[in-house]
Amino acid sequence: MKPIKVGLLGIGTVGSGTFNVLKRNQEEITRRAGRGIEIAMVADLNTERARELTHGEVEVVSDANLVVNNPEIDIVVELIGGYGIAKDLVLKAIANGKHVVTANKALLAIHGTEIFKAAQEKNVMVAFEAAVAGGIPIxxxxxxxxxxxxIQWIAGIINGTTNFILSEMRDKGLDFDVALKEAQALGYAEADPTFDIEGIDAAHKVTLMASIAFGIPVQFDKAYVEGITKLQGIDIQYAEQLGYRIKLLGIARRTSMGIELRVHPTLIPAKRLIANVEGAMNAVVVHGDAVGATLYYGKGAGAEPTASAVIADLVDITRLATADPEHRVPHLAFQPDAMSDLPILPIAEVTSSYYLRLNVADRPGVLADVTRILADAGISIDAMLQKEPAEGETRTDIILLTHQTQEKNIDAAIARIEGLQTVTGGITRIRLEELN
Amino acid sequence: MKPIKVGLLGIGTVGSGTFNVLKRNQEEITRRAGRGIEIAMVADLNTERARELTHGEVEVVSDANLVVNNPEIDIVVELIGGYGIAKDLVLKAIANGKHVVTANKALLAIHGTEIFKAAQEKNVMVAFEAAVAGGIPIxxxxxxxxxxxxIQWIAGIINGTTNFILSEMRDKGLDFDVALKEAQALGYAEADPTFDIEGIDAAHKVTLMASIAFGIPVQFDKAYVEGITKLQGIDIQYAEQLGYRIKLLGIARRTSMGIELRVHPTLIPAKRLIANVEGAMNAVVVHGDAVGATLYYGKGAGAEPTASAVIADLVDITRLATADPEHRVPHLAFQPDAMSDLPILPIAEVTSSYYLRLNVADRPGVLADVTRILADAGISIDAMLQKEPAEGETRTDIILLTHQTQEKNIDAAIARIEGLQTVTGGITRIRLEELN
Incomplete structure (x- = not known):
């Protein structure tokens, strides 16, 4: 059987990783797929570099349209990124009857509905294992x-940059700014790290996972997104003293009222396996009603780990390409005519436990005032840590861990507590999930 | 489209779990599969109990042949266990053109080659996700x-009973016998726990994983199998002091000389994620050349976790049943005509690091004798722990961790060390893997 022909759009880190792994493991991959998988054409603006990376073995063009319009190409791998030209090219490839593999979470999280619909109509597959958690087959x-x-809930460390920064802050007692600079120097964070540190990248990924888990359309615009830029070292230390770690989690949870879809720093019990995922590694916990909690761990980025996912999709498509389109695996796990319209809840409706840090006057009655406000709001306290004032200081920190409540309740309570004369400045609030 | 019809052979724990989950999540599963999945017939010797468990909704028979010969049945789920009648029925079902789902690792680890060959000839699928690590989709x-x-290596905690016992021994300082009794009382170990505690169950599972990872035939008879019955609490404590945990691992590793396939208690660094998998939970680390290390964690047994895997196979078959047989996923991951004949290495040829515990006279020169023997055998020492003799004692324990060497080298060195007059009794030897 003649090899299936692949066209690569963009040959940067992941593209050259894909080329190299396909070549190195060609024999083994063919033994698995039952058919060769051949990169027949590469489009990249830097044609010279593209020719170098492919050792002159592949046709290189600068115009990506030549790939998506080439009738010889069976599968287009989109590794350009972003939502502009990448979207046009993916839609053109689909219109031309080609299967698509992409690592582009931003594109799918925002335009997924349109793209999957187009693919459905043309009976082609759009595969995106590489878009979430790199090489982990999540x-x-x-x-x-x-x-x-x-599926009841998903909680994932799905951004390696922020997990590296948080690991460094905890291990070495660094402040966020210092840890970020270190991550940049080591290549774990980009020069403009906004997408990572503001939680946007993680939100793209959890949006895709939520769709597949619950059978809902892709709705990035409804996700609540909070990054790690305001996180202080002191809170990481207090959390540790209380038996918790702080991780940037992407969370999707089914509730009776709708779906929670959110990214934010989160306290999780230190004894949970996922709390011990350090450095740039990724991990996702999936909780299903039959299986209970399962966890998937590995490298979430990098040339070859991401290539591993791209190639797994290529093998899947090679295997399934001849199958009846109605019996292939649905793009979003559920059949397109059987999607759910469960609403995504606004953050005010989300239920969580909370870590609160208050700076208060070291004076009798202060704690009573605070706990009274929480009790009035129906919020019960799970644990408390009160520090002695430093030598010569008259103020101190109080840390409270609450039981579960709705976000709007804690918002109201925090506003009242911040109104107390004995409480200085703003209250630090970090969500807490037991993940059990 | 009319539902796909499933016949269940045996309705014990996993069978009733499968029935219950299929029923409870019927709507969601159908939305995924694009077609209903219906248990149409159940065979069990205890027909009365089978009728109770299926609430009179399903035809129940005592003769399993009525299921495998029923032309209405598309998929047979074998949950009888063992290699006798289960094998006959699976082969009959295949001969009758039915797809098969089984949780029977013993059957596949021993008769897999014959069964997969029969399935290949009849163009039917044999799926066995439930045979390894319960609900984890490994x-x-x-x-x-x-x-x-x-794939370079696999290392898994794939037997919940032994992991529970080892966790209890470490946590509570229990001896093996006491921890086993506790496990039996709690339902984590069977009345006859031989298959679990002797490592046979884990060996069945790692044999299957090795086939899929390396594209080699199923060869349980070549696996090295050592259980946990001889493990002493003192070694768990010494290992801990050196920064290691002891787990019963199933290991399969590709080397330049062949495949290592082995089950035995293993020291692993306490900081590895898999070292922190406690109680009856399962986890498997897979190391691939592109992706690096990935880990999969979850419940390895129980009614609904195992049912989760059985039903995932049913959905896969429902999706793939209409596909060209040559393009389905191969049973053992590699195309049947592209299997490898890499040999399985005898244990003497296996490479590992080692933990050695010696009881020695507290006298000058003893350690020099021991280290001289190791040096002569080309074995270098990575760490050492020497305990002070207890009050009034003249003997003490020395613990050595070695660097990697072949098993036959350490065997020879141990024989020489045991010949020293200053060394009392046998030397305790436990393999050690860094898993990095």
């Missing part, structure tokens, strides 16, 4: 491995 | 999620 696990389950 | 990850990779 999309496959959610879409195929856990099909028996009513 | 077979799918290995067979489909990591197809880009040359």
């Amino acid at each position: 999309i496959k696990a959610l879409r195929e491995g856990l099909t028996a389950n009513r | 077979i799918k990850a290995l067979r489909e999620g990591l197809t880009a990779n040359r």
Whole structure:
């Protein structure tokens, strides 16, 4: 059987990783797929570099349209990124009847509905394992491995940059700014780290996972997104003293009222396996009603880990390309005519536990005032840490961990507490999830 | 489209779990599969109990042949266990053109080659996600999620009973016998726990994973199997002092000389994620050349976790049943005509690091004798722990951690050390893997 022909759009880090792994493991991959997988054409603006990276073995063009319009190409791999030209090219490839593999979470999180619809109409597959958690086969696990389950929640460390920064802050007692600079120097953070540190990248990924888990359309605009830029070292230390770690989690949870979809720094018990995922590593916990909690861990970025996911999609498509389109695996795990319209809840309706840090006057009655306000709001306290004032200081920190409540309740209570004369400045509030 | 019809052979724990989950999540599973999945017939010797468990909604028979010969049945789920009648029924179902789902690792580890060959000839699928690590989709990850990779090694905690016992021994300082009794009382170990505690169950599972990872035939008879029955609490404590945990691991590793396939208690660094997998939980680390290390964690047993895997296979088959047989996922991940004949190495040829515990006279020169023997054998020492003799004692324990060497070298060195007059009794030897 003649090899399936692949066209690569963009040959940067992931593109050259894909080229190299396909070449190095060609024999083994063919033994698995039953058919060769050949990169037949590469489009990149820097044609010279593209020719170098592919050792002159592949046709290189600067115009990506030549790839998506080439009738010889069976599968287009989009590794350009962003939503502009990448979107046009993906839609053109689909219109031309080509299957698409992409690592572009931003594109799918924002334009996924349009793209999957187009693919459905043309009976082609759009595969995106590489878009979430790099080399970890989490999309496959959610879409195929856990099909028996009513998924209850997902919580993932799905951005390596921020996990590296948080690990460094905790390990070395660094402040955010210092840890960020270190991450940049080591290549774990980009020169403009906004997408990572503001939680946007993680929100793209959890949006895609939520769709697959719950059978809902892709709705990035409804996600609540909070990054790690305001996180202080002192809170990481207090959390530790209380038995918790702080991680940037992407969380999607099914509730009776709708779906929670949110990214924010989160306290999690230090004894949970996911709390011990350090450095730039990724991990996702998926909780299903039958299977309970399962966890998937690995490298979430990098040339070859991401290439591993791209190539797994290529093999899947090679295997499934001849199958009846109605019996292939649905793009979003559920059949397109059987999607759910469960609403995404606004953050005010979300339920969580909370870590609160208050700076208060070291004076009798202060704690009573605070706990009274919480009790009035129906919020109960799970744990408390009160520090002795430093030598010569008259003020001190109080840390409270609350039981679960709705975000609007804690917002109201915080506003009242901030109104107390004995409380200085703003209250630091970090969400807390037990993940059990 | 009319539902796909499933016949269940045996309705014990996993069978009733499968029935219950399929029923409870029927709507969601159908939305995923695009077609209903219906248990149409159940065979069990205890027909009365089978009728109770299925609430009179399903035809119940005592003769399993009525299921495998029923032309209405599309998929047979074998949950009888063992290699006798289960094997006959699976082969009959295949001969009758039915797809098969089984949780029977013993059957596949021993008769897999024959069964997969029969399935290949009849163009039917044999799926066995439930045979390894319960609800964790590890077979799918290995067979489909990591197809880009040359798999280098797999190491798994794939027997919940022994992991529970080892966790209890470490946590509570229990001896093996006491921890086993506790596990039995809590339902984590069977009345006859031989298969679990002797490592046989884990060996069945790692044999299957090795086949899928390396594209080799199923060869349980070549696996090295050592259980946890001889493990002493003192070694768990010494290991801990040196920064290690002891786990029963199933290990499969590719080397230049062949494949290592082995189950035995293993020291692993306490900081590894898998070292922190406690109680009856399972976890598997897979190391691929492109992706690096990935880890999969979850419940390895129980009614609904195992049912989760059985049903995932049912959905896969429902999706793939209409596809061209040559383009389905191969049973053992590699195309049947592209299997490898890499040999499985005898344990003497295996490479490992070692933990050695010696009881020695507290006298000058003893350690020099021991280290001289190791040096002569080309074995270098990575760490050492020497305990002070207890009050009034003249003997003490020395613990050595070695660098990597072949098993036959350490065997020879141990024999020489045991010949020293200053060394009392046998030397305790436990393998050690860094898993990095």
